[in-house]
Amino acid sequence: MVMPLTRHRFTVDEYQRMGAAGVFREDDRVELIDGQVVQMTPIGPEHGGCVKDLARLFYLAAGDQVILGIQDPLVLGPYAAPQPDIAVLRPRREGYRTAHPGPADVLLVIEVADTSVRYDRQTKIPLYAAAGIPEAWLVDLPARRIRVYREPGPDGYNSVRTFGPGDTLTPLHLPTVTLRVNDILG
Numbered sequence: 001m002v003m004p005l006t007r008h009r010f011t012v013d014e015y016q017r018m019g020a021a022g023v024f025r026e027d028d029r030v031e032l033i034d035g036q037v038v039q040m041t042p043i044g045p046e047h048g049g050c051v052k053d054l055a056r057l058f059y060l061a062a063g064d065q066v067i068l069g070i071q072d073p074l075v076l077g078p079y080a081a082p083q084p085d086i087a088v089l090r091p092r093r094e095g096y097r098t099a100h101p102g103p104a105d106v107l108l109v110i111e112v113a114d115t116s117v118r119y120d121r122q123t124k125i126p127l128y129a130a131a132g133i134p135e136a137w138l139v140d141l142p143a144r145r146i147r148v149y150r151e152p153g154p155d156g157y158n159s160v161r162t163f164g165p166g167d168t169l170t171p172l173h174l175p176t177v178t179l180r181v182n183d184i185l186g
Helices: 012-020 045-065 117-130 181-185
Strands: 030-033 036-039 067-070 086-089 106-113 135-140 145-153 156-163
Touching: 030 117, 045 067, 045 086, 045 106, 045 181, 106 117, 117 135, 117 145, 117 156, 145 181
Parallel strands: 106 135
Antiparallel strands: 030 036, 067 086, 086 106, 135 145, 145 156
């Protein structure tokens, strides 16, 4: 008799305990997606530079209106702890030292993609929508464009707009912040 293989869906708690126990090295690039530990692609110079530029642009434009999470976990439910390139967070009086941010803390998530465009678009963006994240940006470096996703729902975002060189972006929940696409794409 052949026994069917079953997969174990790790919870965020199990995943965090594995990290604390040293199952993952500090420089391992992994995230928890739908209960599966997923290896993330390496960060190339263009990707890393874009993330750094975005962080600088947000700090200059938004100041202390926001906290930026840079490639840090977001807890989106019992089986999901993705690590977006940037999470633009609401400041919390108690800070973020005792718990990772959750959906209610997030104003905007940004994924920068050079080799992971399809994965980010088909897996991570729908995950953010299902969690109720109000806005997500996908910076598509090879195509030199930024897709802006808004109006989250259980089946994805209901509004998707594409921006390119020469355009400007204003985050939905930061109306005083305007960024130039040229500055983001480099």
